[in-house]
Amino acid sequence: MRIALVDSGIGMLSTAAALHAARPDADLFLSMDPDHMPWGARTPDAVIGRALAGARAAWDAAGGLDAVVVPCNTASVHGLARLREVFEPSVPVIGTVPAIKPAARSGGPIAVWSTVATTRSGYQRRLVETFAQDIEVTPVACAGLAEAVESADPREVADAVSYAAGLTPGNVRAVVLGCTHYDLVGEEIVGALGQDVALHTAAHAVAAQALRRVGDLPHHGRPGRVRVLASGRPAELPAAALTYPAGRSLMAQGSPARSL
Known part of the structure; x- marks a missing residue:
């Protein structure tokens, strides 16, 4: 294979x-x-x-x-x-495809962490409208996070995660990781958001x-x-x-x- x-x-x-x-x-x-x-x-x-x-x-x-x-x-x-x-x-x-559909099954509210370009895209907006139209969804543009993950610099990762966490409402209990780079720092994301937050990835x-x-x-x-x-x-x-x-x-x- x-x-x-x-x-x-x-x-x-x-x-x-x-x-x-x-x-x-x-x-x-x-x-x-x-x-x-x-x-x-x-x-x-x-x-x-x-x-x-x-x-x-x-x-x-x-x-x-x-x-x-x-x-x-x-x-x-x-x-x-x-x-x-x-x-x-x-x-x-x-x-x-970002795991918006399974995350929406939790009942919300949810956040979708994506790159700046994906956050602005009609593609992501259509996914939200199709699978999560009845729940509260917060799009979070994670400026610099993919690049920080690619560099593997802990300080850059921590700063980028902290920035995105600051844009995420405190009542969110499920976060869709809309960029596969973010999967690699899942522990850091949960640590920034709190242990009660479930991460949804596509891998x-x-x-x-x-x-x-x-x-x-x-x-x-x-x-x-x-x-x-x-x-x-x-x-x-x-x-x-x-x-x-x-x-x-x-x-x-x-x-x-x-x-x-």
Whole structure:
């Protein structure tokens, strides 16, 4: 089983770790794009181009793929349709949607933490109108949080989390993490908001959907390999990734993240 994950940076780690835990025999191709990140500030056409480039680089490196996973809200919004035109029906393409629907089932009030661009987007507004129209929803633009997570600088992370927490009403009991980078600092977010706040992320749901779409491919009896591409080049897993549990888990169980 060969699965590509396409994102600008290490925000893909939580989804990659969920896939690795569910199918430790799968070969994962982490196609990052450090030369052009962050994608959120780019035009839709540019995001589409970068997502396609990342998926094609993984295809070439793997010699074919069984699935393309896009663990990035920005790339899913802008690039999913084009990726599906290119790869489906032979290769399923799975995108990421903020977990607003399951969070709304808690009855509210809820907050949606997202990047500044996603917070302003019609995409997020439509999700709220569709799945949470009858409850109180506070959009929180988390300025700088994704970049702080990418840097793995504890002080920058703490400052960005504190800023977003200050914009979150005190009565909120569920928070949707609308950027996969935020999954990596879930403990810090809960600590800033209080232990009674439930976090809703998409990583495990996306991993489960990817495996459903791939189907029941046989296990090969060996640990899967984790391979990394940096803007198409063979690379090592970034040092910042290893500061997070999801990144460290990819180094365990005989599946070192090494260059191709």
